Amino acid sequence: MKRRSFVKASVITGAAASILPQIGMATSAKEKAGTEFYELRVYTLKNETQQKLVEDYFQNAAIPALNRLGSKNIGVFTELKPDGQTKIYALIPFNSLADFLNVQEKLDKDIDYKEKGAPYLTAPATEPAYERIESSFLKAFAHMPKMQVPKQDPRIFELRRYEHASESAGKKKLEMFNDAGEIDIFKRLGFNPVFFGETLIGDHRPNLIYMITFDDLDAKAAHWKAFGSDPEWKKTSSIPDYADAKLVSHITSTLLQPIGASQV
Template sequence: MKRRSFVKASLLTGAAVTATSALSIAATDNIKKPALEFYELRVYSLSNDKQQKLVEDYYRKAAIPALNRMGVKHVGVFTELKPAGHTKVYVMVPYNSIDHFDDVSKNLENDARYKAEGSAYLNSPPAEPAYIRIESSLLKAFTHMPAMEVPPDRPRIFELRQYQSASESAGKKKIEMFNEGGEIDIFKRLGFKPVFWGETLIGSSRPNLTYMVTFDDMEAHAKLWKSFGSDPKWKEISSIPEYANAVLISKINSTLLVPADFSQI
C-alpha cells in the first residue's frame, strides 16, 4: 500500500510540474509585443511661394485638426533647411495600426468640416494647382522603436535619412542591425533624440528604410555624428562582416529639415 501511494503521489507531482511548465510557456507565448505604428511620409514638390502657402495652410487649418480628431496624435510638417531651388514640404503622419490608416482615409472622405476648411487646397484648379506632385511612402515601425518619440518642444534641426539596399535580404539585415544589433540603442544613448525608424513597405527606391534624428543646431549635428563614428559599441557591431555598410547599404540620402511653426513634431 505504501509503495502504491508513493507511486501515485509521484505521478501526481510530475503531472503538476508538467502542467505548471506548460502554463508558464503559454503565459510567455501570450505576452503581447508592443504594437508597431505605421507612418505615411509625404513629400510635396512645389514651384513657388503661393503653392507652399496653400499646402501649409491646408495642414494648419484643415488636415492636422481633422487628423487629430481621428486619433492621430502628432503630425510633422517640415521644410528643407537648405533647399536646392524652391523648398519641398515634408509631412509625417503616424498611425496606430494599418487599420487606423485605412479608417482615417475613409473618414476624411466623409468629414464635411475637413472638406470645407481644406477646400482651397482640395479643389485647386488645374491652372493653379496646389503642388507639382506628391511622393508618398508607407512605413512600418521597427520593433526596437515601435512608436514615434516626439522630441522636446524647442528650436531644433531634424535629419531625415534613407538607407537603400541592393537586395531585400540586405535591407532586412540592416533592420536587424538597428534592432537586435543594438544600433538604435547607440543613437539614444548618445543623445540624438530619434523620432522614428521605419521600413518602407510601399514607396519609391525600395528596398529602403527611413529614420529621423534631431539636433539643437548644426554644431550639435557635427558633434553627435562625430561621437557616433568613434563610439566603441558602433565600432564593435560595424566590424562584424555581415553588418558591413558595403554589404548592406547601396545609397544614403540625407535631408536636413526645420519644422513649420504649427508642426506637432
C-alpha cells in the same frame, strides 16, 4: 469622384493589397502591442503660393482632422537648405494598418475638414496646390515601435534613407538596428530619434528611413563625430555580416525644419 481622388484611392488600395500578406493584416502580437505605421509625403512645389496652400491645409484642416481620428504628433517640415523652392515633408503616424486604410473615407465625411481644406482640396487644375506628391508607407521598427516627439525647442531634423542592394541586405540592416543595438547607440549618444521605419511601399525600395534631431548644425556635426568613434558602434560595425558595404548601397540625408503648425 474626381480623378485625383480616384487615382489616389486606387493606388492605395492596390498597394495595400500587395503588402497585406507581408504584415499579416497587423494582427501579430507586436502590432497588437502598438507598432505604428507612417505615411511620409513629399510635396514638390513651384512657388511660395503653393507652399502657403499646403502649409495652411495642414494647419487648418489636415492636422486637426487627423488628430480627431487618432493620428497624433503629425510632423510638417520644410527643407533647411532648399535648392530653389523648398519641398514640404509631412509625417503622419497611424496606430494600425486599418486606421491608414480607413482614413480617406473618414476624412471625406468630415465637413469641417472639407470646408477648411477647400483651397487645397479643390484647387483648380490651372492653379494646383502642388506639383506632385511622393508618398511612402512605413512600418515602425520592433525596437522603437512608436514615435518619440522631441522637446518643442528650436531644432533641426535630419531625415535619412538607407537603400539596400537586396531585400536580404535590408533585413540584415533591420537586424542591426533592432537586435544588435544600433538604435540604443543613437539614443545613448543623444541623437533623439523621432522614428525608424521600414519602407513597405514607396520609391527606391528596398530601404529604411529614420529621423533624428539636433539643436543646430554644430551639434549635428559633433554627434556624428561621436557616433563614428563610439566603441560600441565600432564593435558592432566590425562584424563582417554588418559591414555597411554589404548592407547599404546609398544614403540620402535631408535636413529639415518644422513649420509653425508641426506637432513634431
